[in-house]
Amino acid sequence: xxxYLVTNGIVHPHQFNYLVDEDGKKKSRIEKTLPHGxxxxxxxxxxxxxxxxxxxxxxxxxxxxxEENFSLDRAMDVLLKHNFHHLPVIxxxxxxxxxxxxxxLKLKGDTLFNLIxxxxxxxxxxxxxxxETELLEVAQVFVKEMISAIPVIDKTGKVLGIxxxxxxxxxxxxxxxFD
Numbered sequence: 001x002x003x004y005l006v007t008n009g010i011v012h013p014h015q016f017n018y019l020v021d022e023d024g025k026k027k028s029r030i031e032k033t034l035p036h037g038x039x040x041x042x043x044x045x046x047x048x049x050x051x052x053x054x055x056x057x058x059x060x061x062x063x064x065x066x067e068e069n070f071s072l073d074r075a076m077d078v079l080l081k082h083n084f085h086h087l088p089v090i091x092x093x094x095x096x097x098x099x100x101x102x103x104x105l106k107l108k109g110d111t112l113f114n115l116i117x118x119x120x121x122x123x124x125x126x127x128x129x130x131x132e133t134e135l136l137e138v139a140q141v142f143v144k145e146m147i148s149a150i151p152v153i154d155k156t157g158k159v160l161g162i163x164x165x166x167x168x169x170x171x172x173x174x175x176x177x178f179d
Contacts, residue, residue: 002133003141004153006126009096011157014127018144019137055138056131058171059152059161065090066099066118073114076104086149086162089122094157097122100149128153131160139168 005014065088066075075087079101089097099122107113107121128151129138138150142165152161 002129002137004128004130006095006128006153006157007124009091009094009157011128011153011155016141016144019140053135053171054131055129055133055135055152055163058135058167059131059163060167061161063088063159063162065159067091068096068117068119068122070118071114072104072107072116072118072121075099075118076108079104086151086164088126088151088159088162089118090159093159095126095128095151095153095159097124098126098149098151099123126151129163130154135163135168135171138163142168 003014003016005012064078064082064084066078068089068091070078079085079087085101087099088095089099097119099118103121103123107116110116127141127145127147131152141150142148149162149164151159152163153159
């Protein structure tokens with residue numbers, strides 16, 4: 001299983017219907033997607049043989065995490081110090097939430113900002129993947145789900161890293177995965 005939904009710290013395997021065909025096999029084509037999830041079918045594109053690349057090749061492995069009892073002020077400091085946009089929230093070394101810079105920026109002007117804890121603001125349903133997830137599948141999920149980061153976890157929920165749109169775009173613009 002490549003993707004997981006984590007709710008209340010419990011890891012649930014998850015399969016996106018648009019990544020498999022009617023027989024439950026991985027699709028061998030990509031679908032052009034328009035803004036807001038409206039799509040139309042495009043000519044079938046086959047994966048080139050040997051061209052599969054995986055999350056482990058592009059993910060950021062050394063990331064910062066925060067605990068649920070951190071103040072938003074402290075979490076903002078971590079984001080700014082490390083120039084990150086997303087922070088996995090952990091409890092007992094396992095992911096329980098995800099906090100984004102957008103979550104914090106919405107509340108930054110609040111006079112109680114430094115008194116609010118991460119657990120009050122974090123997303124509690126977290127889409128995650130493992131290191132062996134194909135980058136093309138991650139790109140499709142980014143587009144279809146309109147998200148920009150997916151924490152990378154092991155089967156127990158321990159955070160191993162994060163994969164972002166920027167990671168995928170950097171591979172594209174540097175021609176890292178093209179002959």
